Amino acid sequence: MEIRWDPILAQWIIVAGKRGKRPLLPEGYCPFCPGSEEVPEKGWTVLSLPNKFPALRPDAPPPDIKYDRLYRCKPAKGVCEVIVYTPQHNASLADLSVENIKAVIDLWTSRFEELGSLDYVKYVFIFENKGRIIGVTLDHPHGQLYAFPFIPTLIRRELASSKQYWRRTGTCLFCTIIQKEQKDEVRVVCENEDFICFLPFFAHWPYGVHIYPKRHREALTDLTETEKVSFAAILKKVLLKFDNLFNMSFPYMMVLHQRPTDGKPYPYYHFHVEFYPPYREKNKIKYFASVETGSGTVTFDYTPEMKAKELRETPPV
Ligand code: ZN
Ligand code: ZN
Ligand code: FE
Numbered sequence: 001m002e003i004r005w006d007p008i009l010a011q012w013i014i015v016a017g018k019r020g021k022r023p024l025l026p027e028g029y030c031p032f033c034p035g036s037e038e039v040p041e042k043g044w045t046v047l048s049l050p051n052k053f054p055a056l057r058p059d060a061p062p063p064d065i066k067y068d069r070l071y072r073c074k075p076a077k078g079v080c081e082v083i084v085y086t087p088q089h090n091a092s093l094a095d096l097s098v099e100n101i102k103a104v105i106d107l108w109t110s111r112f113e114e115l116g117s118l119d120y121v122k123y124v125f126i127f128e129n130k131g132r133i134i135g136v137t138l139d140h141p142h143g144q145l146y147a148f149p150f151i152p153t154l155i156r157r158e159l160a161s162s163k164q165y166w167r168r169t170g171t172c173l174f175c176t177i178i179q180k181e182q183k184d185e186v187r188v189v190c191e192n193e194d195f196i197c198f199l200p201f202f203a204h205w206p207y208g209v210h211i212y213p214k215r216h217r218e219a220l221t222d223l224t225e226t227e228k229v230s231f232a233a234i235l236k237k238v239l240l241k242f243d244n245l246f247n248m249s250f251p252y253m254m255v256l257h258q259r260p261t262d263g264k265p266y267p268y269y270h271f272h273v274e275f276y277p278p279y280r281e282k283n284k285i286k287y288f289a290s291v292e293t294g295s296g297t298v299t300f301d302y303t304p305e306m307k308a309k310e311l312r313e314t315p316p317v
Contacts, residue, residue, distance in 0.1 A: 194214055
């Protein structure tokens with residue numbers, strides 16, 4: 001395993017040759033249920049566990065492939081963890097109490113802090129893939145994190161544009177977007193005291209909502225206790241809206257975008273959550289096909305205002 005540099009697109013690729021051979025788990029066996037393997041029987045609400053088949057590892061071996069200045073290569077040094085959201089097997093993040101979701105947020109925060117403080121970790125990426133359609137094979141509610149030895153390419157782009165905006169205007173690009181969405185109203189899905197959820201003017205996915213703290217926060221570690229409760233509450237609300245939209249357990253990819261952990265200052269970056277749900281209508285999948293994948297251009301088949309209205313009008317109960 002190693003990371004290889006793509007000199008054309010200027011980004012790192014993780015090559016984990018052995019991960020392809022992950023064994024299928026026996027039918028009916030869940031490695032995240034209380035009492036199995038390293039999961040305690042009692043006394044926990046949320047847990048972080050090492051990923052059994054990590055793409056990155058703290059003790060990554062030196063690359064065993066020839067490389068040079070054009071074909072660059074580095075050890076795949078990092079950490080991959082699983083975040084178990086609850087001892088309950090048959091649930092999803094949406095079903096959990098606000099207190100339980102707050103415990104997930106607290107765990108995200110402490111893992112971000114601890115892993116981010118490692119010298120080789122430049123970025124802590126927290127995410128959840130949910131649903132068979134996304135390729136998830138384990139039903140037990142869980143998310144994951146990758147502690148990267150580099151700043152991932154999409155984060156680099158967000159940092160570059162927000163830094164430029166900050167230099168030009170002296171304000172946060174994201175704070176400005178939040179104000180604009182609040183003023184325009186038509187793309188707002190829901191909000192509370194401290195957080196807002198909207199489908200941005202420039203949404204990429206039909207139900208690709210973003211959630212932002214209303215106050216300028218670079219990372220989870222900047223949130224107050226009250227803000228964390230508000231964050232848990234809005235997450236639950238959005239997830240329930242998702243589930244109620246088509247009366248199904250709604251699949252999605254969810255990612256947390258925070259500042260890097262390379263020790264440099266990022267006053268112009270604003271923490272947020274992004275969702276990429278694969279559905280565009282009931283029983284209709286949005287494929288990221290040739291145009292999206294091969295040219296990086298998104299075709300949005302509706303309008304963000306239409307899709308935001310649908311979600312706004314879906315009850316969160
Ligand atoms: Zn389970
Ligand atoms: Zn901001
Ligand atoms: Fe983002």
